[in-house]
Amino acid sequence: MTTANTTGTPALAQGARAEATVDLAALRDNLAALRARTSGAELMAVVKADAYGHGALRCAREAVAAGAGWLGTATPEEALALRAAGIGPEQARILCWLWTPGGPWARALRESVDISISGQWALDELLAAVRETGVPARVHLKADTGLGRNGCQPHDWPDLVENAVKAQAAGLLRVVGVWSHFAAADEPGHPSIQAQLDSFAQALAFAERTGVDPEVRHLANSPATLLLPQSHYDLVRPGLAMYGLSPVPDVGAPADFGLRPVMSLAARLALVKRVPGGHGISYGHHYTTSGPTTLGLVPLGYADGVPRHASNTGPVQIGSSWYRVAGRVAMDQFVVDLGGDLPDVGEEVLLFGSGERGEPTAEDWARACGTIAYEIITRIGGRVPRRYVGGSRG
Template structure:
């Protein structure tokens, strides 16, 4: 079963929901006794928020994770009932809406707890909170390491004390503590061990304050696959849910048993012969050495094709590999296909599973000097999503 025909748009993103469910199954096996929270932030890394969330749950995910409150509310509005954790708040957040939707909310500072407690008092029901500890990433969360020499107190300690007061009042219910690795894609890096130890200290601190934790989680995709001892009660994979390797220098997606879920393809808009030496696309940064056929592919950086992939981005045409010829434009790019017989309407695959020799998102990441996370998540809503497979339907 697939979604309705997306219409005449000349390019599309195809998402295999069964692959997402399969990948969650692989991650469940790797997680041992820990449950899986599938991260579906950023429109499920470009794969489509609601269909991907349902597929992940069908594959055995116990909970879902999002960054933005609007993402959590969109899941609830679509009828998704599984536990949802939202971890990026600002003081302008609509805490009342999150509580009414039964969303678990991360608190990284006392002001966030106060905001949630105020909403809880208005609603008459406690806010479900997970405390975020910064164990060395120095990004989100309350810093759980001493900052000043000789002063053992930490921001996370203050957060725990404040949470305990509000929990005793009944305004909040602290259901978990979590943190995030800085270097999990290099499992032997010393920060991995240091953060594991810091997280264990943070958990002991919270439990010592009388907080009754239901879940404790630290592992992202990379740690789930390479550092099983960091699993705790739950793992929190994102990229691997969509079939891409978070540790491409260690193991490929195929090595890990993962199936890439996204394929990006387009139809040739124009095919024509050009003479030797003819500059191609803006700035003439590419010119063929002999007479050749060039094809115009109607997808560009406004759709998500990295401009950094100019002259290097790999594509498949007629079962053969080529690369972007010249600069990627806003709505299109050009490919020199030599003497291959190509005509308007023929398919161009930017990336997919790689099983048939087509490029993968990892190939594009390496060509453009970035990571596969960015490649899949940057393809925007202008390209229709076509969801195939049965998982979560």
């Protein structure tokens, strides 16, 4: 148990079992802090994976209102949902980069979604959809500069670029972007960083010699936006940093970069009870009480996104004190050993937040679970309602 100071009002709404509170004012402040680092480069607000668990539509609208001219999504369904909700191309360009064969190419064209192309198969399917719809495509060619994931390998790059330029000459598309993604920008000094910078410069130079005149060249993710100004080019793509978490926790905490965590997660104690010493707790009895104690039941589990790896390690704050998960995290609930403390049933349990009230942060949970903060916030499931505060639209 760790004592902490608390300030401010409870994050949990009256009557709620559990809730994730999303501070849109913090989101706007984070975007402003990131833009101040970009030396004139435009900003793409990455809202994939339901805006890292924060709610894609609300965060996208807030980002656009704050001046972001681009939105980034992984799947075409994410991009199309934003368009269907009323975010038009006059408000923001939307880039989608994770395509599979048979994808909704035609719908994306009709909805003015920018499309990333990493291989010839994708270019072929896209051009078929262009011919079907009569709508020219806006294409971003993605180079694999060393991540080894999506993107076109250097030995295939000349053919892909030349074929795209031929389609451009035929009026079927316009190559509006050339881009790539870092493998280890969150590890300052990693040898892959300079290698990827050089590889991207070479891929870009070839594309431009071949007839590509892109609107935007983009390489920088969150850590590169914060640490690698030479990678900013025309556009940066912050994801985690936009939501107020540090992508480089070993370099600096969020406050060191002018960021504030946007999401907090809380629940209400569902039961408080006394048990004797030697009492096994939760499945498998991987925790046994060392003596008579009080247990608190928290009505959140791995179905809500609380990692099972948080068993016996995940931190929470109740009142002014920290406790740890006792025993296995179950599907819908977990237990904390309260020692001699006797909070009331219904009292707020803060799993993570900004830390301003002394509560654990998503980074604390990541370290406890042996993972990264990205996973902690993104996995919070749809069974947990989101409450939005501080929005520019009320």
